[in-house]
Amino acid sequence: MKLRGLYAITDSQLLAGKFLQYVEAALDGGVTLLQYRDKSSDEARRLREAEALHNLCERYKTQLIINDDAELAARIGVGVHLGQTDGPLTPARALLGRQAIIGSTCHAQLELAEQAANEGASYVAFGRFFNSNTKPGAPMANLELLDQARARLHLPICAIGGITLENAAPLVAHGADLLAVVHGLFGADSAQEVTRRARAFNALF
Numbered sequence: 030m031k032l033r034g035l036y037a038i039t040d041s042q043l044l045a046g047k048f049l050q051y052v053e054a055a056l057d058g059g060v061t062l063l064q065y066r067d068k069s070s071d072e073a074r075r076l077r078e079a080e081a082l083h084n085l086c087e088r089y090k091t092q093l094i095i096n097d098d099a100e101l102a103a104r105i106g107v108g109v110h111l112g113q114t115d116g117p118l119t120p121a122r123a124l125l126g127r128q129a130i131i132g133s134t135c136h137a138q139l140e141l142a143e144q145a146a147n148e149g150a151s152y153v154a155f156g157r158f159f160n161s162n163t164k165p166g167a168p169m170a171n172l173e174l175l176d177q178a179r180a181r182l183h184l185p186i187c188a189i190g191g192i193t194l195e196n197a198a199p200l201v202a203h204g205a206d207l208l209a210v211v212h213g214l215f216g217a218d219s220a221q222e223v224t225r226r227a228r229a230f231n232a233l234f
């Protein structure tokens with residue numbers, strides 16, 4: 030499967046009271062990857078929500094990725110996204126198998142991306158590219174980094190951090206395969222607007 034297009038990421042606060050409605054609206058507009066990102070420690074709720082998202086993703090033929098938690102990903106049978114402090118890639122690959130999608134946060138460091146590629150990552154993520162409501166303190170990345178990554182890496186490149194329909198096009202022009210978006214997608218006033226935004230993000234590729 031080609032990893033290219035919109036990478037929608039959930040946010041439990043932003044989506045409170047409209048979680049599945051807004052996620053389905055995004056899937057309706059077209060989503061390549063959907064990440065379940067919940068930073069709480071409510072394991073029962075996390076399992077329940079991840080299973081609900083998995084059912085929805087199967088209906089829309091979208092791949093589900095679990096943030097941070099390789100054990101939960103293994104339990105459901107989906108992929109995982111690991112940051113630099115979320116545990117090593119090699120055991121996650123052994124746990125999830127060769128086919129699973131495993132992503133790695135590389136901030137603005139090509140060396141981290143090369144290491145992730147050697148350890149079997151399916152894609153590498155760089156960011157943040159813009160001011161982010163969701164993660165304001167993340168280190169900054171820039172377009173030059175994307176150029177260098179495109180020249181040196183032979184796996185899909187994901188851009189993240191403050192991405193909106195207004196600022197996304199240069200990221201794609203400089204080599205991003207995946208645009209990972211929380212607020213610029215789900216911060217909409219209606220489900221119809223989420224669907225419209227998802228379609229518009231996909232039209233950039």
Ligand SMILES: Cc1ncc(COP(=O)(O)OP(=O)(O)O)c(N)n1
Nearest residue numbers: 096110111112113134154187189209
């Ligand atoms: C696609 C994608 N890229 C980067 C991140 C950030 O991961 P991490 O640095 O582990 O931070 P948290 O998201 O866990 O707060 C991501 N989740 N997804």
Ligand SMILES: Cc1nc(C(=O)O)sc1CCOP(=O)(O)O
Nearest residue numbers: 156157161163167190191211212
């Ligand atoms: C989860 C996350 N990681 C980032 C990084 O730079 O690694 S930025 C970010 C938040 C993405 O949300 P929004 O689209 O609302 O800015």
Ligand SMILES: [Mg+2]
Nearest residue numbers: 097111112115
């Ligand atoms: Mg993490």
